[in-house]
Amino acid sequence: MSTLYRYADYLQQPIPENFPKTGYHREKVSPIQSGQRFPEFFLDRSDVIRDAGLLTQGASIHTLTSQPLVVVYYSIHWNGYADTLIEQLKALQPAIEAAGAKLLVVASEGRQAFENVNGQVPFDVAFDADKHIARKTGIYKKSDPIWGFVAGVNEDVPVPAVFVVTPSLQIRYAFADLYLEKQLQPADILAAIDNRVAISA
Template identity: 60%
Template sequence: MINAGQLLNNAHQGASLHSLTLQPLLVVFYSWHWNDYADQLMEQLKKSHAAIVAAGARLLVLSSEDKKHFTSVYPEALPFDVVHDAQHRIARKAGIYRESDPIWGRVSGVNADVPVPAAYLITPSLEIGYNFVDLYLEEEFSPEAVIAAVGKKLAISA
């Protein structure tokens, strides 16, 4: 079971855990080493960002790549925060990165030691309200499912 507080601890430089979770927070793990899958995920996030915010959530992307490498792939300004997950520390806590079970051993075309795609909706009460993990890069992330989960969690907390 993933502990949301532990997952977010030190996730965003300069922001306290409390300020990160004043509203539902969608944490999405990302790596450009996922090739086309990464490109599609980033496009989905850019297209659905406004709807996620309108639903009442905030989006935070945790990238395997440092800022220099990330901005070489995506030089344009993005409407959401992107933070480098140095040494996969947060991905390890989430259970989506294990040196003993690398994604490149399961998925053809991934040639780097990176976590698997994942997304977690963390509620203000630090519960996981939605999760998505794709061990084999075969599933499609659903922004609609996240938006529905945000609405459901906000209705319950109201």
């Protein structure tokens, strides 16, 4: 005997024509903008991946901004985008320092993972444990993961971002690349540093 329709009479509830949308009210990534104040943070000595002069004993944002500071977020899980970013930063660092600023890279991964991919780099690098700084700057939201809108990124990491921060913690330049489709703009970064120096003179 055929059992094709054996369980047809046991359907208890009608099938909805429209299923409810999941995550419809999720809080989305919202990076802080130029003109806003950069959030305060403290880096413990254990968070230091590479000390190139700024992070000898760990540091707070206040000790890091005695001069303009360029803060760049990084993750190895951005794949080729990450590799390109590191090479751009290596080329840009001398110009940043010549303009009177310092470069700090904030990584989503710890020392071993970072160095396995990049080896030694010439600038300061710190580990953002538990995405503490990324959350404060709005470039990471657990409810709006980057892997949900960028193909090829399979880890829960922040989106790329760059900020030029003054000693008063004002953001002179803000760049965020939510879809990993833009490139670093060295001229804009250097112009923001020069602008800050001119204003403070």
